[in-house]
Amino acid sequence: MPELPEVETVMRGLEPVMMGQKIRYADIRRPDLRWPFPENMSQRLIGAKIVRLHRRSKYILCDLDSGETLLIHLGMSGRMTISHAGNESEDLLGNFQYKPSIPAKHDHVILDMQGGARISFNDARRFGAMDLIDTKNLFDHKLIKSLGPEPLGNEFNTPYLYSKLKGKAAPIKSALLDQRIVSGLGNIYVCESLWRAGINPKRLSGKVSRKKIDVLVPFIRDVLREAISAGGSSLRDHRQANGDLGYFQHSFAVYGREGKKCNSVNCSELIKRIIQSGRSSFYCSKCQK
């Protein structure tokens, strides 16, 4: 599920239980996710205090007072769950005793915070990743350094996108999924943005007019901002319910709506689904040219 808005929502949910707090215990329950975890990850985490939480593209970054940054990627199925540890004890001298409870299936990393929150990284498909890197070299990290601009930032604008798409043979759909061009968009929000802008996903990048790009850029921002605020509200609901961060309801105009009627006011066309570079694209053939 996680594209930029979901990652942003998860990060905001982690903030109140992690910021300024020490990690009391880190339970690394398997050797790897997509890649092996870094050497001695749990020792390097235990005792460290979170001094900053931020996001770059779909990566959550936790800066620690040890000078290292914990990088988290949720992959396709990664989620974070917050619960109260509730099963540790502390003696009168302040010695912390960790008594593990039964973790949920696919809970791979569990962090117990000083304030009592237990943060579980759960990822059935294990496409997610974690790494620990020098904070000062963070932006040289191989997963970070070739990322394009943030779609909500100032660097992402019509002249920029136009110059990147100019002369490109790949369809616009694939170009917008390319994290080197713009970072943080995924399949859902690309489909939604293209529908709003009236651009057919099959249209070749180099053949999208500057005028259309001028329309597209603000729609990309709108779609992301709306999703972030929707996430914010459902985050509050979820936190009350079960602490699960990451999965919430959105209403989409085209994504997942194959065969249903186009949402556009005067359109009765049915939404189509095609496969582009191995992924589903949903669009209206009448509204998107």
Added chain:
DNA sequence: AGGTCAACCTGAGCGC
């Protein structure tokens, strides 16, 4: 160089 595609995994949903 640029573009496409299989591969990495598990689980949900659907038709039979």
Added chain:
DNA sequence: TGCGCTCAGGTTGACC
């Protein structure tokens, strides 16, 4: 109830 098939919000590395 179960089997087999398709699909899933991401990314990389191998291949044309």
